[in-house]
Amino acid sequence: MTSLPVSPVSPVSPVSPLVELHNLTVAFGHGARRREVVRGVSLSVRPGECLALVGESGSGKSVTARTLVGLTGPSAVVRSDVQRFGGVNAGQWSERQWSRVRGRRAGFVLQDALSSLDPLRTIGAEVGEVLRLHSELDRPGRRRRVAELLASVGVPDPELRADQYPHELSGGLRQRALIASAVAADPALLIADEPTTALDATIAAQVLRLLGGLKGSRTGMLVVSHDLAVVADLADRVAVMRDGEIVEEGSAEAVLRDPRHPYTQGLLAAVPSRASRGRRLTAPSSAAAAGTPDRPPSDAPAPAVRDLRGSARRSPAGDAPILTVAGLRKDYPGPSRTTRTARTAVQDVSFTLERGTTLGIVGESGSGKSTVARIVLGVEQPDAGSVLVHGRTWDEHRAARDTAARRSVQMIYQDPLQSFDPRRTVRQVIGQAVAAAGVPRRARAARVLDLLELVDLPADRARSRPLDLSGGQRQRVAIARALAAEPEVIICDEPVSALDVTVQARILDLLADLQERFGLSYLFISHDLGVIQHVSRDVLVLRDGVVLEHGPVDHIFEYPRHAYTQHLIHAIPALPALRKDTVRS
């Protein structure tokens, strides 16, 4: 039993806990395929208190939260020494007993309200369902109450919204409606599982404020998140989970400012931000832990690695921009085929990219940042404006059959898996790019191995298919393939958004190493301001397809001119400053 002792009856709390778990174990499957996803977890939530369960994917945090309301599903085997709900032993509760508690005494908010609200029913029907089950209200009474509830969570025009379907509402309003349905029966316990994960930063900040406001004297709250910063403002206590166990637990202040466990320390240090610019996000030892203990330190050039030749040949001075983008415009046909009103996705976007630098493009969903990426990559045609790679347009390169120029701009995607042919192994995927770069046949195998080493992947992964790799490993394969093409520019479209924070940190460190070593230029697209501030020299703020700001990252974040930029910066959930001695340099 490795979890830290949790004091279930702490002296400072006179009220008895709303829920209590002692030594919880949850397993799925049977026999050889049995997997324990939660091991020996103990926790409690008291009225008026907010406990945050923090961990990366697979840490068992969501399963733990679901256990509290008996929603682990029929395939789970749940064991605990003590499970109490409202002071009553709930360990042996039947489905019928649980269904009386759910909704009435415990509300549950999941992430991504688009899929957590029934898409075929109106918002009003969804919120009203709780009232139908747990109140005596008649139909008109429920309708009135639904409108009140929606108004109370900040949904404007609640009567109107109640008759709308989830897809007709914005992400923020959807999440508010979902919260309204969770609190409709005024439960004493509110469980929120990644309540802000699918939302844009500005919206997420609003939802967090809403949740904070719900924390009353009677209501206890359990928030599950992968994001330490999200819970920093909300939580009174934080429990950090890893591999099904709680590794550290304490007051939010203590855990976030002065973490004791090395895992928590690493987690906090891995969060990219303005403050983290120029330093590595992971301890240097992590690369060795990945399985290549005797590889050369990354600053010593590996002899077998070919130089990425484009660099020296093309722009000797290094000052001339590799990439010049001017006046990009892209329209998409409107939703109605009859009216043909075009929607402008991108309007008058211009920038240049110089050797060895990173230009960050930041914007929320629908800002047009991915459209810019695809036009720059040359797979989509702009309606106006130009993309010049070494002074020539893509059409000119194509006419000149200049495949080296074609290869000089590569892209890595948020979901690398869809960019790999499912029939091919890692070796074949990278090998194709190596061959395309003109490496002679007999040298290709060695080159593939070099590239794998370059991205810190063990050589035996060459035989795997990308489907069998983890998210971080897949992204490394994508990077290796991009490098194989010997590029000068790599467009990174949300390359770390789908990754856990520690994996994200290692990928960001890898990208930084490669940039330094090969003089690569990055066009780095992200919705995450922390990531953008960490990686970029210059930044371009995009909103509704229009460039709001463009300049050095320090300047823009210090003196944002546009109200929207200020809004964005303000929405970054802030971690409390770490105590000095825990910060690695």
Place this chain on the structure above:
Amino acid sequence: MSITDRTLAPVAVQAAPTGTLPTPAEPRPHVRAARRRPGLRPGLVLASAFLLWLAAAVLVPGLLAPGDPYAVEPARSFEAPGPQAWFGTDDSGADAYTRIIHGTATSLSIGLGATAIGVVGGTAIGLLAGLNGRLVEASVMRVLDVTLAIPEILLALVVIGIIGGGTGNAILAIGAGSIAYYARITRAQTHLVRRSGYVEAARTLGLPGWRILLAHILPNVLKPVLVLATIGVGSAIGAGASLSFLGLGTPPPAPEWGAMLSAGRNFISNAPWLITLPAAFLVATVLSITVVGRELRRRSEGRLP
């Protein structure tokens, strides 16, 4: 004719003709693949064993049933199944077991031949539609919409009504009836693959179009179509037997399963084994092909992103 097992096709691809029906929610193959229970494993072994046995019946029927399938012995008519005749004898005293074994080749070749026609014709049309411009695609798809409006069996009956019956014509008719189905899934798959990230990635590597077509598009389009075609063989065998049952496929006295069932129908009350045993063989064959085909599909879906 059998209402064939076409559940295997992703539902959205299968039934909704573009422009005639809205596409339903995206299928979620990963969810489905992950949930696929291992319950069919013993069934899979049985099915594979039965198919191997059928293969032997096709290649060396004399080894499994040494007798002559056409030999008649009126004195021994309507013998019930027993040690003398395992599956009994029919009205002319011919041994039913021998006839079933020797009929395997005909019945299977109808299924394989018809599927081959459907797959070759369908993939050619589907690729034509999927790889060309909008105009070609739209016109091809409209014609397919029309053929889709007519049930496959009716299409097969129309073909036979025009060209006449018989084994060869039955193969042609069933194959022609299934072309539209394979054309649709090929086109849908072609669209998916063409717009896929890996084709885009290959393009940004500067690979020429024909290389991308050969290395990525064709293999990824054809593989799922071929997997579905394995299950299609089962349905086509059932369809062939149905046509023979209706008197439009293989004519008697050839030992074909459907024809045997058609002849046995007259004696259903006094010699039910003339129905039950060939029927059991037919069902076991279609079932085994379905089970093996689904396993293939399950495995290939696991490979898709």
Place this chain on the structure above:
Amino acid sequence: MAVLRRVVTRLLIGVGVLWGAASLTFLAIHLVPGDIALLILGGPDARPTPEALAQVRADYLLDQPFVVQYGSYLGNLLQGDLGQSYRLRIPVSEAIGQQIGATAALSAAAVALALPLTFAVAILSAQRAPWIRGIVSGIEVVLAATPTFIIGFALLIVFSFTLHWFPIGGNQGPAALVLPALTLALAVFGTLSQVLRNELEDVLEQPFILTARSRGLRDLAVRFRHALRHAIIPVLTMSGFVVAALLGGSVVVETLFSRQGLGSLTLASVYNKDLPVIIGIVLLAAAVYVVVNLVIDLLYTLIDPKVVTA
């Protein structure tokens, strides 16, 4: 307004499908070698006089260019004239009209049996213990793999020849309808139920189902109030399959149970190369398909709010 525009669009597409079906069959029949005049006079064994042949050629415009024949055919079609049956010597519409009632009754009875069975089995067996799912899906797979006429044979042997509960065939009375309808229903059920359950199981894994459970909704209520509506959508898409199964199955079932109906008319026409009747039945099938799809399309707009607004 949006719904009306959808209906009009679908109707136009439907007319196009009908025109295409008419043209395709007409083309196929005229491209295939063989003397149609001879067919009209009773097939190759009829040995008609040359005068009679010439008369028929003139009457049926067979001596005219293809375009003229096609034009007159379409013209007649627009007036509702499907031509004369070669075999029965009566208008095709009349031949079809005589038989359509029996097949419609058979199809309706089959649907009335198949749909409740499918929904009950799928809803109750989705996401249940492995052994329940194993048994139920095993039965479904067997039914889906079994040709319709063999299902019919099995029912005949059990319920007519062994138990003597139902007549072995004919059109007389409701008792004679039971086994044919059950045959078609089981054939439809085998496939449809698998699709519906797969879909239900996918839907039951969706987050909004977890949300519904977290509100205190009980399992059966979750299945009926939330999951079912979602699972119906792909089942609706299968309606083309159901129509095909009923129309195609009626050929086999009506033969097996010696029933009157469109199926036996089709078969007789195919035997005798009665081309006008075959074309007429093809057009009817296409028309049924178009109408069913139109209805399904309207059902979509009722079930899925996104279909209209998007």
